Each structure stands twice: as C-alpha cells, then as structure tokens.
Amino acid sequence: xxxxxxxxxxxxxxxxxxxxxxxxxxxxxxxxxxxxxxxxxxxxxxxxxxxxxxxxxxxxxxxxxxxxxxxxxxxxxxxxxxxxxxxxxxxxxxxxxxxxxxxxxxxxxxxxxxxxxxxxxxxxxxxxxxxxxxxxxxxxxxxxxxxxxxxxxxxxxxxxxxxxxxxxxxxxxxxxxxxxxxxxxxxxxxxxxxxxxxxxxxxxxxxxxxxxxxxxxxxxxxxxxxxxxxxxxxxxxxxxxxxxxxxxxxxxxxxxxxxxxxxxxxxxxxxxxxxxxxxxxxxxxxxxxxxxxxxxxxxxxxxxxxxxxxxxxxxxxxxxxxxxxxxxxxxxxxxxxxxxxxxxxxxxxxxxxxxxxxxxxxxxxxxxxxxxx
Amino acid sequence: xxxxxxxxxxxxxxxxxxxxxxxxxxxxxxxxxxxxxxxxxxxxxxxxxxxxxxxxxxxxxxxxxxxxxxxxxxxxxxxxxxxxxxxxxxxxxxxxxxxxxxxxxxxxxxxxxxxxxxxxxxxxxxxxxxxxxxxxxxxxxxxxxxxxxxxxxxxxxxxxxxxxxxxxxxxxxxxxxxxxxxxxxxxxxxxxxxxxxxxxxxxxxxxxxxxxxxxxxxxxxxxxxxxxxxxxxxxxxxxxxxxxxxxxxxxxxxxxxxxxxxxxxxxxxxxxxxxxxxxxxxxxxxxxxxxxxxxxxxxxxxxxxxxxxxxxxxxxxxxxxxxxxxxxxxxxxxxxxxxxxxxxxxxxxxxxxxxxxxxxxxxxxxxxxxxxxxxxxxxxxxxxxxxxxxxxxxxxxxxxxxxxxxxxxxxxxxxxxxxxxxxxxxxxxxxxxxxxxxxxxxxxxxxxxxxxxxxxxxxxxxxxxxxxxxxxxxxxxxxxxxxxxxxxxxxxxxxxxxxxxxxxxxxxxxxxxxxxxxxxxxxxxxxxxxxxxxxxxxxxxxxxxxxxxxxxxxxxxxxxxxxxxxxxxxxxxxxxxxxxxxxx
Numbered sequence: 001x002x003x004x005x006x007x008x009x010x011x012x013x014x015x016x017x018x019x020x021x022x023x024x025x026x027x028x029x030x031x032x033x034x035x036x037x038x039x040x041x042x043x044x045x046x047x048x049x050x051x052x053x054x055x056x057x058x059x060x061x062x063x064x065x066x067x068x069x070x071x072x073x074x075x076x077x078x079x080x081x082x083x084x085x086x087x088x089x090x091x092x093x094x095x096x097x098x099x100x101x102x103x104x105x106x107x108x109x110x111x112x113x114x115x116x117x118x119x120x121x122x123x124x125x126x127x128x129x130x131x132x133x134x135x136x137x138x139x140x141x142x143x144x145x146x147x148x149x150x151x152x153x154x155x156x157x158x159x160x161x162x163x164x165x166x167x168x169x170x171x172x173x174x175x176x177x178x179x180x181x182x183x184x185x186x187x188x189x190x191x192x193x194x195x196x197x198x199x200x201x202x203x204x205x206x207x208x209x210x211x212x213x214x215x216x217x218x219x220x221x222x223x224x225x226x227x228x229x230x231x232x233x234x235x236x237x238x239x240x241x242x243x244x245x246x247x248x249x250x251x252x253x254x255x256x257x258x259x260x261x262x263x264x265x266x267x268x269x270x271x272x273x274x275x276x277x278x279x280x281x282x283x284x285x286x287x288x289x290x291x292x293x294x295x296x297x298x299x300x301x302x303x304x305x306x307x308x309x310x311x312x313x314x315x316x317x318x319x320x321x322x323x324x325x326x327x328x329x330x331x332x333x334x335x336x337x338x339x340x341x342x343x344x345x346x347x348x349x350x351x352x353x354x355x356x357x358x359x360x361x362x363x364x365x366x367x368x369x370x371x372x373x
Numbered sequence: 374x375x376x377x378x379x380x381x382x383x384x385x386x387x388x389x390x391x392x393x394x395x396x397x398x399x400x401x402x403x404x405x406x407x408x409x410x411x412x413x414x415x416x417x418x419x420x421x422x423x424x425x426x427x428x429x430x431x432x433x434x435x436x437x438x439x440x441x442x443x444x445x446x447x448x449x450x451x452x453x454x455x456x457x458x459x460x461x462x463x464x465x466x467x468x469x470x471x472x473x474x475x476x477x478x479x480x481x482x483x484x485x486x487x488x489x490x491x492x493x494x495x496x497x498x499x500x501x502x503x504x505x506x507x508x509x510x511x512x513x514x515x516x517x518x519x520x521x522x523x524x525x526x527x528x529x530x531x532x533x534x535x536x537x538x539x540x541x542x543x544x545x546x547x548x549x550x551x552x553x554x555x556x557x558x559x560x561x562x563x564x565x566x567x568x569x570x571x572x573x574x575x576x577x578x579x580x581x582x583x584x585x586x587x588x589x590x591x592x593x594x595x596x597x598x599x600x601x602x603x604x605x606x607x608x609x610x611x612x613x614x615x616x617x618x619x620x621x622x623x624x625x626x627x628x629x630x631x632x633x634x635x636x637x638x639x640x641x642x643x644x645x646x647x648x649x650x651x652x653x654x655x656x657x658x659x660x661x662x663x664x665x666x667x668x669x670x671x672x673x674x675x676x677x678x679x680x681x682x683x684x685x686x687x688x689x690x691x692x693x694x695x696x697x698x699x700x701x702x703x704x705x706x707x708x709x710x711x712x713x714x715x716x717x718x719x720x721x722x723x724x725x726x727x728x729x730x731x732x733x734x735x736x737x738x739x740x741x742x743x744x745x746x747x748x749x750x751x752x753x754x755x756x757x758x759x760x761x762x763x764x765x766x767x768x769x770x771x772x773x774x775x776x777x778x779x780x781x782x783x784x785x786x787x788x789x790x791x792x793x794x795x796x797x798x799x800x801x802x803x804x805x806x807x808x809x810x811x812x813x814x815x816x817x818x819x820x821x822x823x824x825x826x827x828x829x830x831x832x833x834x835x836x837x838x839x840x841x842x843x844x845x846x847x848x849x850x851x852x853x854x855x856x857x858x859x860x861x862x863x864x865x866x867x868x869x870x871x872x873x874x875x876x877x878x879x880x881x882x883x884x885x886x887x888x889x890x891x892x893x894x895x896x897x898x899x900x901x902x903x904x905x906x907x908x909x910x911x912x913x914x915x916x917x918x919x920x921x922x923x924x925x926x927x928x929x930x931x932x933x934x935x936x937x938x939x940x941x942x943x944x945x946x947x948x949x950x951x952x953x954x955x956x957x
Contacts, residue, residue, distance in 0.1 A: 043566070186384045239421065241406050242414020255422045259567025279407040283400055290396055297389045301382045309377040313385055320392040324399065331402045 073359025430556025732864025743791025
C-alpha cells in the first residue's frame with residue numbers, strides 16, 4: 001500500500017491513499033490474460049482470420065480503451081457517477097432492449113450491437129450500471145433496507161434489466177441478480193430473510209431446471225459428459241486440464257487448443273491455462289483473483305461512506321461470481337453455463353468495462369483517509 | 374450521507390468467506406483433476422492427438438539355388454499434397470503435372486481441394502519421386518514405399534506367385550511362405566491438430582520396421598530358363614493349349630524347374646496374357662485371371678496314360694507275378710470280361726517278352742500283368758506308393774487324386790487302370806511317385822522351399838521334408854530303372870536318347886475326356902542317369918495339333934532339356950558310348 005503524504009493546513013499530516021496493490025493486480029491480470037489469449041487463440045485466428053494475432057489485437061485495443069476508462073474513473077470522484085447512475089441504468093436498459101431487436105447474431109446468440117466498426121455487448125454494461133444504480137438507491141434508503149418491503153422494492157427496480165438480459169443471455173442475468181442480492185445483503189443488517197430468499201431461489205431453480213427437458217438434459221450431460229455429444233466441450237476441457245499435470249506442458253504447448261477444444265479463447269480459456277501452466281499456474285491464477293477480492297474487501301471496509309463501500313462490494317461480487325462460475329464450469333463442478341473469466345477470456349466489451357469498473361474501485365480507494373499517528 | 378457500519382463490514386466479510394470457501398473447493402477440485410485424474414485424462418488426450426503412420430517393412434526376397442534373386446522389392450513413392458501447407462499452388466500444380474504426366478485439371482482439382490491430405494499418385498518410381506522432392510515445394514509430400522518386383526517378369530510365374538496391394542502373398546510361393554517373407558511394419562507416431570495436420574517440431578516417436586526374411590528355393594534359374602524355352606518352342610510348334618514341364622531331383626524331391634507355358638507377367642498379374650475373343654465382364658475377367666494363374670502341374674489332374682505303366686510294372690514286380698523274361702502275345706487287342714480293349718498298335722505286337730512289352734508300351738501286356746496283380750492288391754499298391762494322398766508340395770491348391778473306390782474296381786476298371794486310364798492324378802504326383810520308385814523306394818516330398826535366411830545371410834529356418842523309406846524294394850527299383858533305360862535306348866522313348874548319357878523314361882499319349890473331342894495329352898517322363906537318377910523331367914503337352922504321340926513330340930522336348938541341363942548338372946558323359954553311337 002503506497003501512501004502519499006500531503007501537507008495540509010492544520011499541520012496535521014493527512015495521508016492520501018491509493019490502492020497500488022489492486023492496480024498492480026489489475027495490470028498483471030490484463031497482461032497475463034493477453035499472453036494466454038494469444039497462446040490460446042493464435043491457432044484459431046490463423047485458421048479463420050489468416051492472422052494469428054487477430055484476437056490479440058482486438059483484445060489489446062479494448063484493453064487500452066479500458067485503461068483509459070479506468071484512468072478517467074479513478075481520477076473523478078465516484079459521487080459524480082453515482083448521481084448519474086439512473087442515466088446509466090436507463091441507458092443500458094434501452095441498449096439491452098435494442099439488442100433484442102437490432103442485435104447481431106454471433107455463435108448462435110444475439111448479444112451484440114454493431115456501432116460502426118465496433119461491436120458492443122450491452123449486457124456487460126448492464127452489470128456496472130446496476131452496481132452503481134443500486135448503490136445509489138440503497139444509500140438513499142439505508143435505514144429502510146432492514147424492511148422486507150424495501151428489499152422487494154429494490155429488487156423490483158432492477159427486475160426489468162434482469163428480465164430483458166435473461167431473454168438473450170441467462171447467465172449474465174443470473175450474475176446481475178447475484179450482484180444485486182449481495183449488495184442488499186451487505187446493506188441490510190438482517191440474515192434470516194436472505195437465507196429464506198436463498199432457499200426460495202434454490203427451490204425455483206430446481207423447478208425451472210426440471211420443468212424443461214433441455215435443461216434436465218444439461219444436468220445429465222454434466223454428470224456424464226462422455227456419453228453425450230453436448231458434453232464434447234466439457235470433456236475436451238477436462239482432457240486439457242488433466243493433461244496439464246503439476247507444472248503443465250509449458251506456455252504455448254497446449255494441444256487441446258489446436259481445434260480439439262472449440263473456441264478455446266472464450267469460456268474455456270482456464271482449461272488451456274491448466275494445460276499449459278499446470279496445477280501450479282492454475283492455483284496462482286485463482287489466488288490472484290482471491291487477492292484481488294481481498295483488496296476489494298479492504299477498500300469496501302475502509303470506504304468513507306456507504307455508497308462507496310457498496311460500489312466496491314458490487315464489484316467484488318461481480319468478479320467473485322464470474323470467477324467461481326467460470327472455473328466451476330471448466331472443472332465440470334456445475335453444469336455448463338457460458339460465463340467468461342474476467343480479464344482473461346476473449347471479449348472486448350467485457351475487458352473494457354471491467355477495467356472501467358476497476359477505475360471506480362480505485363476511485364473509492366482514493367477516498368480512504370488514513371491518519372498518521 | 375450514511376456511514377458504513379460494522380454490520381456492513383461483517384456482512385462483506387461473510388461474502389468474502391463464502392468466496393474463499395468456494396474457491397478453496399475449486400482448488401481442491403483442480404487438485405483432484407490434475408493430480409489424481411491426470412493420467413486418465415492425459416492418456417485420453419494423447420490418444421486424441423496422436424496419429425499413426427505405418428512404415429512399410431521390406432518383404433523378403435525369393436532367391437534361387439544359385440543365388441539369383443527371383444522376387445525383390447522396388448522403392449516406389451506416393452505423392453500427396455497437404456492443402457494447408459501449400460504456399461504456391463500454381464507452382465505445385467505445374468510441377469506435379471509435368472513430373473507425373475497426369476492431366477492438369479485432375480492435379481488442380483486435388484491440389485485445390487480442402488482436405489487434410491490428398492493423394493495425387495501412388496507407385497511412382499523412385500527417380501520421379503526424387504525429382505519432385507528436389508523442387509522443395511511446401512505442402513507436397515513424397516512418401517517412400519515398397520513394391521514387389523520380379524526381375525524376370527514371366528519366369529516361373531505360376532510357382533512364385535505375386536503379392537497384392539499390401540504386399541501380402543496372393544498365389545504361389547508368395548502366399549505359402551508369406552509369414553516368413555512378410556516383415557513387421559514400423560510405425561511413426563506423430564501429433565496432429567484436430568484437422569489431422571501434423572504439428573511441426575512436435576517430435577515423433579518411431580518404431581522401426583523389421584524387414585521380412587529371404588526365402589531360398591531349390592528352383593534353378595538356368596534350368597527354369599532352359600525348360601521354359603523348350604516348352605515355349607513346343608507350344609508354338611504344336612499349337613498346343615499349354616505345355617508343362619517339371620524338373621526334379623528324384624532322390625530328395627527338390628524341384629529345379631516348374632514350367633507352365635504360357636506364363637504370365639508377374640509385374641502385371643492382372644492383365645490377361647492373351648487377347649480375349651470377345652469383351653468380358655469384370656466377373657468373367659476375374660475367372661479368366663484365376664485360370665491364367667493356375668499352376669497346371671499341381672492344380673490340375675489328368676489321366677497319366679502309358680507313363681503309369683511304370684507303376685503297374687512296379688506292382689507286378691513287387692508281387693512277383695511277372696519276370697522280365699515272361700513271354701506275352703499281343704494280337705492287337707485283349708478281351709476283359711465282355712470288353713475288347715485295343716492296343717495302340719491295332720495290328721498287334723505279336724510275341725514279345727515283358728521287356729519288349731514295356732518298350733513297345735503294349736497295352737495287352739500291361740492289362741495281363743495288371744490282372745495278375747488283381748484289383749484288391751493293385752489298389753493296395755496305389756495306396757502304399759502314396760498315390761491316394763497329396764504329395765504335400767509346398768505350393769497352395771494341390772489337387773487330390775481322382776480314383777475309383779476300392780469296391781468299385783472290377784476287372785475292366787483294373788484293366789484300364791493298368792495302362793493309366795479311368796483315374797486322374799496331378800503331374801507332380803506322377804513325378805513324385807515315379808521318383809520314389811526309381812530312387813530305391815523312398816517316397817519323397819516334392820518342394821521348393823529350402824531355407825529362410827535374414828538379410829545378412831544367417832539361416833533363420835531350414836526346411837526338412839518327410840520321406841517314407843522302403844515303399845518298394847531296391848531290386849524292383851533297379852529293375853524298373855533298367856526297363857525304363859531300355860525304353861529310351863531302344864524302345865518307344867528313343868527320341869529322348871542322347872548319345873553319351875544313359876537316360877531312362879516312358880512316353881504317354883492320353884486322350885482327354887470326353888473321348889469324342891479327340892483331344893490328346895502327350896507326355897514324356899525321363900530321368901538321367903538311368904542307373905543312378907540325378908534329375909527327372911516330365912514334359913506334358915496339352916492338346917497338340919497334328920501328331921500327338923508322346924514319343925514323337927514330347928520326348929524330343931525332354932531331350933532338348935536334357936541336352937542343356939545334363940552338362941550343366943555335371944552328369945557324367947560317356948564319350949566312348951557317344952562315339953560308338955556315331956559310328957553306328
């Protein structure tokens with residue numbers, strides 16, 4: 001933790017805080033992600049686009065854009081963005097509606113909006129908008145959050161975006177819902193109602209899964225990936241993980257990325273990390289994410305006010321949910337859902353918005369004031 | 374503005390602890406997958422990535438008694454293209470069109486086809502392959518392969534046989550000794566991507582092929598050549614359907630030559646060696662090919678005719694029912710039960726002793742002798758001389774003897790059998806049986822295979838063949854040799870006589886079934902030296918046009934062969950006898 005000392009009027013030394021640890025982790029993860037993305041995607045890129053750096057270039061461009069966003073966010077006071085959060089929320093709601101009608105179809109699902117030469121995934125933006133908007137709302141009604149009615153009101157407010165996102169991208173909708181529940185959970189002093197809510201969600205989830213045949217099939221595929229054609233990707237991922245061993249085959253030496261594991265640079269990139277860097281590398285990556293989440297906890301718990309803390313809690317929930325879901329899917333610990341690994345999986349919108357989000361967290365960290373004794 | 378309270382901190386901590394717990398679980402799951410399941414998944418992945426490529430093993434050679442290689446291997450190349458690795462398609466198309474002599478459109482179609490590997494041409498000779506390799510074009514693969522090659526094209530085609538596409542023996546010695554000559558193919562294991570394209574610098578594990586062993590046979594290239602020339606000449610002169618010649622060492626059964634003209638080209642076995650009269654379907658062509666590949670010496674049976682009188686003589690001598698000085702009278706026919714059986718000389722041979730009976734090949738004499746032996750005992754000799762069994766020659770598809778059953782042999786059957794009719798044996802059976810009679814009574818197994826040696830000449834296996842001693846007494850054996858010597862020196866086989874060499878033999882002229890077709894088989898069986906046989910020759914001319922008497926047309930062919938091979942085999946030449954003959 002680097003500290004910046006600044007003389008202030010009263011002769012009392014005030015220390016301006018900036019979380020350089022978090023910044024370092026972010027830079028490291030993005031750099032590491034780019035290396036792994038190039039390693040994983042160069043074969044596919046050469047084959048399909050005739051340019052082995054095709055995906056790398058796009059991701060690099062998005063990362064640079066993201067770092068700019070991060071810089072701007074970190075430099076501005078987050079209260080400014082909190083005041084504008086309703087606009088962001090409505091904007092992303094509008095874009096999510098637009099994607100249903102005017103979206104571009106890629107890989108069988110309509111999740112992208114084409115703006116000139118760039119394609120943009122509004123559901124990624126919905127996540128950060130919900131974090132900001134809900135943080136602003138909760139801090140306005142902090143006293144009433146203990147009431148169940150308020151909890152439901154808050155949930156109703158984000159319901160439209162969850163439903164609209166769910167129409168095209170169920171897993172992102174689940175993430176948004178998860179983030180929201182975490183925010184309300186932290187804001188509310190109660191425990192019991194959340195346990196009840198958790199039970200209710202689990203029950204509905206079970207009904208939801210067994211109500212429709214194809215979701216039940218998905219469960220079977222999860223349990224026995226060898227026996228189903230749809231288990232192909234999962235199985236190939238397991239082959240990659242298993243063949244990594246303790247220290248892996250070495251960077252760039254993956255065999256599974258050579259067309260065996262389809263679209264390896266997307267959701268399944270973690271399995272290629274396992275194959276190339278082994279158990280050692282994989283655990284390092286998980287620990288790095290854990291360290292990042294730990295920094296969020298520290299920032300949140302030292303935030304100057306509730307709204308700042310909630311923003312960082314939301315970001316923490318966002319990263320944690322995605323990392324856990326992604327790795328759980330890759331290791332076939334849960335049925336397959338398309339969740340990307342933050343900073344590492346290929347996806348321009350995702351990485352640009354994530355970096356901007358990190359800027360918000362850094363901005364909150366700047367608000368921390370330590371007093372030197 | 375609200376402050377962040379302690380309970381908020383606690384709850385954030387709760388979330389963090391949950392995250393910690395789940396991440397620990399995931400790390401545990403990773404440990405399970407990457408340590409305990411690593412071998413299982415790793416192996417499965419490897420199976421998925423590895424491609425196996427065979428390296429063909431060279432097939433063993435077939436080498437004759439003098440060291441001449443009769444079947445060898447030629448290195449050929451298979452040219453293929455890998456679409457993704459081609460950098461300059463036009464250059465590839467131009468080069469392949471030029472070198473392989475294939476139409477440009479065909480080459481273009483294959484070069485431009487998007488596939489992992491596309492074969493352009495196989496069985497390309499080595500020089501062309503080298504030239505294509507010298508272009509250094511990326512994406513063009515030149516793989517070496519072996520192809521069976523027969524340096525003498527048609528020589529002993531029906532004996533050697535040939536191999537199929539995977540270098541496996543199909544007919545002849547190639548199939549009989551396949552297990553020795555077939556090597557063990559090697560393997561190259563390479564890593565490939567999902568499309569099957571090999572990964573460069575991935576390192577390949579290689580299992581070297583083990584070449585097949587060489588087969589050494591008793592066939593002698595020179596004798597085979599002499600015999601084929603003589604047979605070819607007879608075939609052309611007599612416009613016969615086919616001519617078969619067997620040359621064997623009667624004392625141990627080693628075959629020195631086996632000819633069946635017309636032979637076929639072993640390097641092109643799927644082309645008929647004649648123009649079919651009319652267009653044939655694929656199926657008909659296959660039948661014609663099967664016929665062309667037949668080795669008549671062992672796959673076909675025939676009525677041996679008068680050469681079989683050697684066996685009748687043996688049986689009678691062994692039984693003691695005839696002595697060389699016994700007197701006979703031939704009126705031109707003999708009546709058996711109600712049948713009158715003619716002698717080939719309708720006017721009859723008149724009074725003659727047994728020696729002259731065989732010299733004249735007189736049917737009534739042999740019918741008389743045969744009847745003296747009697748049906749049951751005659752049949753027993755058939756059996757004890759080994760005529761009812763196959764000879765056991767080391768070639769596939771030997772035909773069995775076609776014979777009356779024992780109960781059905783009446784006097785008429787016996788009479789016809791005594792001069793070699795009404796039953797059928799293979800030519801190799803006749804040669805083997807007569808050899809066994811004249812070699813002192815040792816039933817030998819005719820064979821080609823002598824030994825199997827590896828590439829460095831170390832013997833891997835030496836073949837031994839069973840022999841049955843004492844099938845006839847040495848006295849009988851000696852008497853038969855004497856009688857057959859008389860047949861050639863002064864009797865019906867005198868056309869095979871060579872001054873200075875003592876040759877024994879017997880002629881035969883048999884009519885094929887149906888008799889009404891008036892087709893004949895003329896044959897001559899001879900051996901030299903008559904008193905101590907070193908070589909036996911059987912000549913069979915199938916359906917000759919014009920004169921068809923064995924003594925007239927088959928004996929001279931045998932003589933021609935003897936003239937060539939007796940000096941070659943260092944058979945003692947009696948100069949005085951030769952001079953004496955000239956003077957006379």
